[in-house]
Amino acid sequence: MKILVCVKRVPAPGAKINVTADGSDVDAAHLGFTTSPHEECAVEGAVQLVEEHSGEVTVLTLGPGESEEQLRYAASVGAAHGVLVEVDGNGWDPQRTAAALTTAIEGIEAERGRFDLILFGNESADAGGFQVGVRVARALGRPMVQGIKGIEASGDGSGEGTITARREIDGGFEVYEIPRPAVLGVMEGLNLPRYPTMKGRLASKKIEIAKLAGHADEGGQSRITLHRPEEAVSETVILGTGAEAAAAVVDVLDELGVL
């Protein structure tokens, strides 16, 4: 089973994000970077499928040269190949990113054969556009389902056959059966990503990262400026101490409508 996972280098979730003085970009000076969490699950899901059906996992990213770190991380947990579409600077909106990835995927498939399954994260942890996976699937003419938290492959996972994908809805699951080759957007909760092993880390040093230049026309979306919202400040009001506080507590409960 040949699986491609598209990943994105993003600022570590939970970090305090600062904006550059001119508001044009995120100030990366003191930021740690990681793989978008949905995509960590996508890599894990792909590795599990390959462990079950045999085959290999390729990871693809579009981003600055440092994104190689995310590809090697994926290699340390089981991906066999890495491809970096190297681009600099801004101006890579979802439309343009998807166009460049589509070109890259077509190139890789022309060389090494078609992928049975392509996985994206449902949305990236930084921009959260929800678009790239859908656009790539559309451009490749393949079926696509977003929001996936369960994947199975029929047969040996290769060639003709189907992918069964589950997604959560209120009070249950929707189950899709789609023909291969297919594209899925997966979410955290698909699995619990494994830790890289010591051997995996050693192996990840040795894999070759293929580098492609990123070419695509600019998309229709452009960034005007970024700004950081004011942090919400929580306030504590001391209503009183000891028995004296009882009346105030009653007032509050009354106000909340629980009395």
Add this chain to the structure above:
Amino acid sequence: MTEYRAPLDDIRFALRHAANIDALAEMAAYAHAEPDLVDGLLDEAGRFFEQVVAPTNRDGDTVGAVRNADGSITTAPGHAKAYGQMCDAGWGGIGFPEEYGGGGLPWLLGIAVQEMMTSANMGFSLCPLLTQGAIDALLHHGTEVQKETYLRKMVTGEWTGTMNLTEPHAGSDVGALTTKAAPAADGSWLITGQKIFITYGDHDMAENIIHLVLARTPGSPPGTKGISLFIVPKFLLNDDGTLGDANDLSCVSIEHKLGIHASPTCVMSYGDNEGAIGYMLGEENQGMHCMFTMMNNARLSVGLEGVALAERAYQQALAYSHERLQGRAIGAEPGTSSPIVDHQDVQRMLLDMRSSIAAIRGLCYRNAEALDIAAASTDDDVRQRADELAALLTPLSKSWGTDLGCELTSIGVQVHGGMGFIEETGAAQHFRDARIAPIYEGTNGIQAIDLVGRKLGLRGGGVIADHLGSIAATVASMDGIAELQSVRTILASALEAVTEATQWLAENAGDMPAVLAGAMAYLDMLAITTGGQILADGAVAARSLGADAAAERALLARFFAANRLAGVPGKVPAVTAGAADLAQARATILS
């Protein structure tokens, strides 16, 4: 209770500026230990031990390992699962050869990982630690067949290892042991006897346990010259390598201990029925030699336990000192309570912990680096010098590291005040866990005897002379650096005192009681002075790492110099007192 955070910045600093891991990577044997790989592995190991192992520490202490009615041992909740995950991740095999499934990386990096594992849960860490010792013995003394049979599974951790030395009347005096080995017709041996204090002698974390057992063969000479070493698996192996029958051995009880409750300390009985089947490892009567092969590594690892526990105690004390409001610090608003970290004496305690940890971590890492160079340099002279340095530093790492482990975890309790004495706080666990380390793997008293009896005489005194010369070079390296002048002065005084004590020991070498009477004080002098050297080296190196790093490292060196290093000259009288008072006391006060 606080969470454990792997102190990766401090570990990296010690790897690069107390030792020099990047220089090791220039040796052919460690060529793949490039900086980005080292950093990646440290990040990953840190995350693993923080998230997977550290949360098991409390259950390890409060529930501990339990011996069941059927004689089996159940480790504390979560331990077997965490151990399985650690084997899957491969963290136990970093420093072992790639041909057996290890990482082939420097022992130095393995020591850094081991520090994190031990901070996360010391009782847990002893299982991989003992396995490492057994692997070492097999690597050096096993036949090819023995290596093929056992090593791969032990390097991955699927099988664990033990070392069986101690018997009820043979502790520090191993030569007194009585366990017997009788030859069997098929070339194997039948082992009978009882061993005590066997760490992880039985447990539920792995499918097989490979015991290494010291025993006497028929007609062997008395004392340590008549001891042989045997491989005695818990489960015998079928011809195809699968697990077969249970061997004739059992854990008959486990000890109730002051600390490390997660670690089952077993009384092992061999050969209650027909005899436990064993296979000789190394030559007959060479058992002690085989054991000593792994001694440098094991003693260093135990010294590191002091670092690891002190680090965890420090993290907890520091966090508590910010939470606990008590008293009004000088300069604080009237009517307010200050976090205790604002009080000068608490700052002093925390800084004592922090600077001493940096010193002993640096010493242990430098010791590990010397072992790596001694194992892999292609230059005979370099290899010889590194081997000598490792021999000299090992008793210092073991003894000073473990004594500091006790002292600094005690300070950790002190920072907590009365709450530190209450078990729920968790500070006391580190203190209790630390107390074993000065005792096992050769008591600290034995380390001092080893230092003055064996190590000072190496190369006709040339090894200690070289080491003292390197300290003099550190003193000189601080010339003209204003912020390190107090360090320079105090280190120079300490060096002078150590030199005087070393000369006295050399001049009185014929008076063994006098030398032994001063051995422990001398070990402390040399260790503290070497610790001061390492902090000074770090402070000088940090001057090229930016203003913040330079200021921090200079501060640590200054504090350590004023608070610990300055006491070194005061120990000279204890070294040079001779044994007359001890002899007189033995006849009177101690009679």
